[in-house]
Every structure is written in structure tokens, then in C-alpha cells.
Amino acid sequence: MSMKSTYGEPKANYGLKIALKSWSLFLLMVILTLICLFPIVILIVNATRESVDIQNSITLIPGDAFVKNFKTLTQDSNFTSSVNIAYGYLNSAIITVSACALTVFFSALTAYGIQVYEFKMKEISYTIILLVMMVPVQVTGAGFLSFMIDLNLHNTKWPLIIPAIAAPAIVFFMRSYMKSSFPLEIVEAARIDGSSEFSTFLKIAIPMMKPAIAVQAIFAFIANWNNLYTPQMILLSVGVEKKTLPMMLASLMANDKIDYGVVYVTIALSVVPLIVAYVFLSKFIIAGVALGGVKE
Numbered sequence: 001m002s003m004k005s006t007y008g009e010p011k012a013n014y015g016l017k018i019a020l021k022s023w024s025l026f027l028l029m030v031i032l033t034l035i036c037l038f039p040i041v042i043l044i045v046n047a048t049r050e051s052v053d054i055q056n057s058i059t060l061i062p063g064d065a066f067v068k069n070f071k072t073l074t075q076d077s078n079f080t081s082s083v084n085i086a087y088g089y090l091n092s093a094i095i096t097v098s099a100c101a102l103t104v105f106f107s108a109l110t111a112y113g114i115q116v117y118e119f120k121m122k123e124i125s126y127t128i129i130l131l132v133m134m135v136p137v138q139v140t141g142a143g144f145l146s147f148m149i150d151l152n153l154h155n156t157k158w159p160l161i162i163p164a165i166a167a168p169a170i171v172f173f174m175r176s177y178m179k180s181s182f183p184l185e186i187v188e189a190a191r192i193d194g195s196s197e198f199s200t201f202l203k204i205a206i207p208m209m210k211p212a213i214a215v216q217a218i219f220a221f222i223a224n225w226n227n228l229y230t231p232q233m234i235l236l237s238v239g240v241e242k243k244t245l246p247m248m249l250a251s252l253m254a255n256d257k258i259d260y261g262v263v264y265v266t267i268a269l270s271v272v273p274l275i276v277a278y279v280f281l282s283k284f285i286i287a288g289v290a291l292g293g294v295k296e
Contacts, residue, residue: 043267046261082240083251083252085248085269092270095157095161099164099220099224104213108206115182126175148234155242164220174216186208
């Protein structure tokens with residue numbers, strides 16, 4: 001008599017089906033990975049090629065023009081008037097890190113308040129936050145710019161940092177995470193032990209929300225680092241020393257004679273911080289997305 005699996009099939013056939021399914025999924029993941037990596041490979045390869053070669057052909061074989069392209073970017077007066085990598089990194093880092101910190105901290109604080117405390121119009125307030133999430137930034141752009149001009153804050157970094165306090169989408173994610181992973185009994189125990197409300201948030205809630213905070217930190221970092229629309233709108237008339245990297249890249253693309261080798265070098269340099277941040281926080285992203293998506 002042949003051995004059978006739980007489903008009534010011979011164990012050999014059942015094992016073969018499992019193996020085929022596993023290898024099929026593995027092959028699918030490999031294909032998707034290659035598709036995702038292809039633009040990055042093309043970016044790196046094109047950063048090492050001449051502009052003429054980039055326009056005439058596509059290849060995965062690196063060239064030998066990276067140093068030349070970099071020198072052109074940093075030494076040619078046609079480019080240095082609109083691009084300065086050091087200033088670009090500095091300005092983008094100041095705006096991105098500050099906005100990211102404000103976004104994550106105050107979103108976590110808002111989600112904590114909505115989840116932990118009971119008050120009148122609690123759900124209505126949360127619904128309003130979600131409705132604000134649906135409003136695209138382009139709709140309020142003109143009014144926001146006019147308001148910043150009235151406050152004499154245009155051509156400064158403040159309008160690019162302070163509004164990051166309000167981030168409805170991150171509040172939504174944080175509260176969803178807390179619903180599934182933050183027992184309210186811990187807050188009650190902390191109160192009995194004499195902990196203040198704000199101290200409870202800092203010492204208990206924040207450590208327990210680390211995966212969600214890491215996820216939203218990297219997403220906020222990417223969004224602010226790549227942001228072009230708002231800086232272009234607020235930094236109306238500034239020199240190269242106040243521009244962000246996306247603004248400098250836009251200046252390169254607006255040039256009458258585009259040097260694609262220089263453009264690809266600039267793009268490659270601008271994505272390095274994103275890749276580094278993702279590599280260090282990827283394990284938190286995977287854990288946080290999995291946990292945040294589970295609800296009771």
C-alpha cells in the first residue's frame with residue numbers, strides 16, 4: 001500500500017507539486033527583482049558613458065567616462081552655475097532630516113492621542129484627518145505660496161520643514177499599527193506607576209512603535225528628498241547655494257544642450273543616500289508593513 005498525504009494523494013506526487021510551486025514562486029521573485037534592478041543598473045552604466053553613446057544605444061556594459069562626466073559636472077562653468085553637489089546634499093539633507101523627524105514624531109503623537117484617549121468627536125476628528133489626506137498638494141499650492149509670501153518666508157527652508165508636522169497618511173498608518181500592536185493596558189499600568197502622559201508616550205509608546213516609525217521614516221525621507229514641486233514653488237529666486245538636488249537636476253534637464261552623461265551622474269549621486277537609508281532600514285520596513293497591515 002502506497003503512503004498518502006493528508007489530501008489523499010501519494011506523498012511523492014504531493015511533494016513534487018510543492019517543489020514545483022516553490023520553484024515557480026522563486027523564479028517569479030527573481031524575474032521581479034531583475035525588473036526592479038534594471039533601471040538602477042541602466043542608471044549606473046549610463047553614468048559611465050558619453051552623452052552621444054547614451055543617445056545612440058542601450059547597453060549593460062559600463063563605459064569609462066564616469067570621471068570625465070563628474071569633472072564636467074563639477075568644473076565646467078556651464079554646469080557649476082546651476083549645480084553644486086555639496087550645496088545640493090547639504091540643503092536636501094537639512095530639509096529632509098528635519099521634515100522627516102517632525103513628520104514621524106508628531107504623526108506618532110497624533111495617532112497615540114486618537115488611539116489612547118476617549119473624547120467627544122474622536123471619530124469625526126479622525127475622519128477629517130483622512131479627508132485631508134485626499135486633498136492633493138497642487139490644489140492648495142497657490143494659496144500656500146501666497147500665504148508664505150505674506151509672511152515673508154518664501155525663499156527660505158521653513159515652509160519646506162514646518163508643514164511636515166501635518167501628515168495625515170502617516171497618522172492613518174500609525175493608528176492602524178497601534179490598533180493591532182499596542183495594548184492599552186500598558187498605558188493604564190504606567191499611569192498607576194505614576195508616569196506622566198507625555199513620559200508614557202516617550203518611554204513606552206515610542207519604543208513599541210519602532211517598526212512603524214522606521215517604515216514611515218524611510219518613506220518620509222524618500223518623499224522629502226525627491227520633492228521638487230514644493231521647493232520649486234517656495235524657493236522662487238535663490239542662488240545655487242540654496243537649491244536642493246532635485247532642483248539642480250531640473251536645471252540640468254532644462255538646459256538647451258543636455259549632456260546625458262552629466263545628468264546620469266547627478267541622478268546617481270542623488271540616489272546614493274536613499275539606497276543607504278533603505279539598506280539600513282529595510283528589515284524594519286518589512287516587519288512594520290507586515291505588522292501594520294494586521295488588524296484585530
